[in-house]
Amino acid sequence: MRKFVRLTGAGFLLACLMSVSALAGTTLTYANFPPAPTFPCVQMEQWKAEVEKRTNGALAIQTFPGSTLLGAKNMLRGVQTGQADIGCISTSYYPGVFPLISVVNLPVAFTSTEVASKVMWDLFQKYQPDEFKNVKVLTVFTSAPSHIMSTVAVKQLSDLKGLELRASGSILKILNGLGAQGVGMPMSQTPEALQKGIVKGLVSSYDVLKDLNFAEQCQYETVTNLPVYPFVVIMNKARWESLPAETQKTLDKLSREQAIWTGQYLDDYTTKALAWAKGKYQVDVFTLTDAEYAEIRKQGEPLIAAWKADAIEAGLDAEAILAEMLALKAKYETD
Ligand code: 3IO
Numbered sequence: 001m002r003k004f005v006r007l008t009g010a011g012f013l014l015a016c017l018m019s020v021s022a023l024a025g026t027t028l029t030y031a032n033f034p035p036a037p038t039f040p041c042v043q044m045e046q047w048k049a050e051v052e053k054r055t056n057g058a059l060a061i062q063t064f065p066g067s068t069l070l071g072a073k074n075m076l077r078g079v080q081t082g083q084a085d086i087g088c089i090s091t092s093y094y095p096g097v098f099p100l101i102s103v104v105n106l107p108v109a110f111t112s113t114e115v116a117s118k119v120m121w122d123l124f125q126k127y128q129p130d131e132f133k134n135v136k137v138l139t140v141f142t143s144a145p146s147h148i149m150s151t152v153a154v155k156q157l158s159d160l161k162g163l164e165l166r167a168s169g170s171i172l173k174i175l176n177g178l179g180a181q182g183v184g185m186p187m188s189q190t191p192e193a194l195q196k197g198i199v200k201g202l203v204s205s206y207d208v209l210k211d212l213n214f215a216e217q218c219q220y221e222t223v224t225n226l227p228v229y230p231f232v233v234i235m236n237k238a239r240w241e242s243l244p245a246e247t248q249k250t251l252d253k254l255s256r257e258q259a260i261w262t263g264q265y266l267d268d269y270t271t272k273a274l275a276w277a278k279g280k281y282q283v284d285v286f287t288l289t290d291a292e293y294a295e296i297r298k299q300g301e302p303l304i305a306a307w308k309a310d311a312i313e314a315g316l317d318a319e320a321i322l323a324e325m326l327a328l329k330a331k332y333e334t335d
Pocket of ligand 1: 034039090143144168186187203204208229
């Protein structure tokens with residue numbers, strides 16, 4: 001009997017300790033707009049696992065892919081108002097809102113996601129852009145260079161005439177300059193728009209050929225080397241400030257590592273996704289002539305001038321920011 005009492009006493013104590021540690025732990029919600037198999041959600045799960053490991057479970061992350069908590073366009077506001085603690089935004093969905101970081105979306109011929117993501121992270125550290133002052137930035141990364149994926153063949157630039165292609169940000173403007181009909185919408189709306197024939201294709205990175213099974217409908221891929229889309233993972237500021245200093249340090253330490261992890265993951269993955277699309281759906285891949293690539297670059301030039309004008313308007317040292325981005329790009333490309 002005495003032994004029984006002692007055992008249940010120990011059990012009771014253990015139960016108390018367990019509930020105390022459960023109370024001490026914090027759970028943060030993390031919203032994402034595209035479906036779970038896509039790379040912004042893959043990096044989200046990777047970050048969650050890493051955070052839970054490095055904080056020994058003191059911090060738990062509850063993830064909401066596929067716009068189940070917040071969608072592409074209410075992500076920024078939803079995180080600011082605390083509907084989600086953390087959210088992932090594609091900055092080109094918010095024209096005019098991010099005058100500094102939209103520099104990463106300019107046509108400057110990034111060929112590597114890892115390089116683009118490192119450059120973006122460094123720009124953040126250096127300039128601490130005012131446009132993010134109401135949130136905590138946890139990490140940043142980009143998509144891979146963008147190409148045309150379409151239901152009709154784009155073998156030459158003249159095939160673009162009047163073609164409705166989904167894109168966002170600077171790519172929209174380049175497409176229109178090339179005679180296509182750019183249709184602006186988030187990635188999360190694109191499967192339905194393709195299905196309904198509202199668009200005849202999209203301009204983004206090749207990962208979605210597999211992750212959203214676009215290869216089934218978009219039988220034709222044209223290598224265009226168009227810009228990368230910048231992404232920022234933001235956290236509600238008050239929620240961030242409520243975290244213990246030790247936890248904040250752990251998350252800050254992970255920030256650059258996460259940017260690099262995502263860049264490396266996507267560089268590798270886009271190659272695999274294109275090979276998969278060739279194997280499974282026998283998609284055709286077209287390249288253009290040198291003269292046509294020069295024409296694409298020419299259509300991009302006015303965007304750089306337009307970005308500078310907007311950045312100056314926003315009180316930024318546009319020339320210095322652009323020069324810094326190009327210098328970082330050159331540095332990381334030779335690393
Ligand atoms: C993208 C966005 C969501 C899911 C997968 C993705 N792969 C490339 C992108 C970039 C893009 O087209 C966008 O709209 O952010």
